[in-house]
């Protein structure tokens with residue numbers, strides 16, 4: 001009997017140590033400073049029309065990885081983390097697994113590794129707050145500043161994302177804003193100005209990254225048997241990117257096209 005009990009207990013312990021991950025990139029250069037070990041976590045409460053990884057949306061998919069193994073792998077990469085590099089958790093929406101990520105980030109911080117959290121800001125709870133204490137940099141994806149448009153783009157209101165942004169401001173957490181520029185959907189000058197006006201006094205915002213719209217995820221939607229909602233939407237012209245950058249530069253000290 002005691003053996004069964006021990007077995008059950010250890011299975012529970014193992015479960016507690018598992019992260020549900022969609023994929024891992026060892027040499028990421030787009031999600032935070034330097035070279036990064038990027039974990040794309042499974043599951044997302046949004047359903048963005050342009051999602052490049054629609055296979056990360058479902059919570060029940062993904063593959064379970066032991067946190068201890070992830071830490072080991074991240075440590076093997078340590079010599080590459082020069083120029084501010086480190087580990088980024090992205091998704092999907094990583095904050096949906098915040099409780100488990102606390103353990104990951106705790107161990108990474110002990111090892112002196114830079115931690116970044118790439119989030120859409122829709123999930124906030126005590127676990128997320130604790131995770132933020134262990135996070136060096138937040139990459140906050142703001143999908144749209146206009147609430148009705150945000151709902152069209154993601155299926156959800158932007159209220160929680162903006163509350164999340166205000167919390168980051170309150171705790172003075174270094175933050176980069178990220179904005180996907182989709183022709184005809186998120187690129188109206190008045191909306192870009194509105195976003196700039198909203199965030200211009202956030203001293204914790206170090207940078208705004210414009211992420212050009214691309215259609216690389218289109219075949220994934222088709223592969224999953226789903227219609228790609230933005231079929232026929234062209235990628236950005238250089239002129240569109242330049243104009244958006246010019247507008248954002250009126251409000252942010254650093255604006256880059258990622």
Ligand code: SF4
Pocket residue numbers: 044045046047048050051052053054056057091092093120
């Ligand atoms: S928040 Fe990211 S992962 Fe989630 S649906 Fe949008 S683009 Fe996809």
